[in-house]
Amino acid sequence: NAGVMQNPRHLVRRRGQEARLRCSPMKGHSHVYWYRQLPEEGLKFMVYLQKENIIDESGMPKERFSAEFPKEGPSILRIQQVVRGDSAAYFCASSRTTGGGGTEAFFGQGTRLTVV
Amino acid sequence: GENVEQHPSTLSVQEGDSAVIKCTYSDSASNYFPWYKQELGKRPQLIIDIRSNVGEKKDQRIAVTLNKTAKHFSLHITETQPEDSAVYFCAARNYGGATNKLIFGTGTLLAVQP
Numbered sequence: 235n236a237g238v239m240q241n242p243r244h245l246v247r248r249r250g251q252e253a254r255l256r257c258s259p260m261k262g263h264s265h266v267y268w269y270r271q272l273p274e275e276g277l278k279f280m281v282y283l284q285k286e287n288i289i290d291e292s293g294m295p296k297e298r299f300s301a302e303f304p305k306e307g308p309s310i311l312r313i314q315q316v317v318r319g320d321s322a323a324y325f326c327a328s329s330r331t332t333g334g335g336g337t338e339a340f341f342g343q344g345t346r347l348t349v350v
Numbered sequence: 351g352e353n354v355e356q357h358p359s360t361l362s363v364q365e366g367d368s369a370v371i372k373c374t375y376s377d378s379a380s381n382y383f384p385w386y387k388q389e390l391g392k393r394p395q396l397i398i399d400i401r402s403n404v405g406e407k408k409d410q411r412i413a414v415t416l417n418k419t420a421k422h423f424s425l426h427i428t429e430t431q432p433e434d435s436a437v438y439f440c441a442a443r444n445y446g447g448a449t450n451k452l453i454f455g456t457g458t459l460l461a462v463q464p
Binding site (some may be wrong): 235266267268275276277278279282289290325327337338339340342343344 | 382392395439452456
């Protein structure tokens with residue numbers, strides 16, 4: 235059972251370009267969470283998704299950021315018109331459905347976004 | 351909104367000593383409290399967790415205690431080793447609640463001196 239897979243591991247974008255970060259949850263997991271981590275800082279919640287639904291996006295900036303978790307395929311975090319302040323590590327975590335145990339959330343390796 | 355405070359932000363101990371990291375949470379509906387270890391440049395990894403129906407849990411050299419009344423939980427590492435050096439994050443979650451999201455503390459950088 236592969237763990238949470240994120241790609242790319244490293245992404246360099248010029249200011250104004252778009253960044254697309256992908257996250258494939260662990261097998262059997264239908265909850266996905268995205269976190270942002272600035273250098274030497276903590277993990278800031280961005281968005282929580284289940285298949286085809288955004289459950290909580292209270293940590294997501296109102297502009298330029300969007301997330302989806304389609305019925306088929308990975309979850310995507312999309313950042314439009316990137317700025318230098320978007321440079322950070324973006325981690326995805328997944329957990330199982332509610333009801334019947336499995337509250338643990340497991341993290342992917344992260345995508346390190348650098349905006350130049 | 352929900353908030354988790356973590357102290358200390360940095361902790362330096364001698365090899366073999368114990369280390370204690372403390373967290374408090376604001377949402378009284380929180381019922382799941384994991385701890386993650388993050389080594390430099392790597393992903394956070396779950397090391398131990400506790401649910402609100404338990405007051406203490408132990409796994410070899412690490413243990414976690416929970417005081418629901420005080421909304422306080424702690425990580426205890428005994429007989430520390432250099433490989434325990436990392437950043438440790440506590441988190442709280444209202445599992446089964448409306449949002450179900452994990453809220454993290456700000457992290458503790460633990461340095462174990464050989």
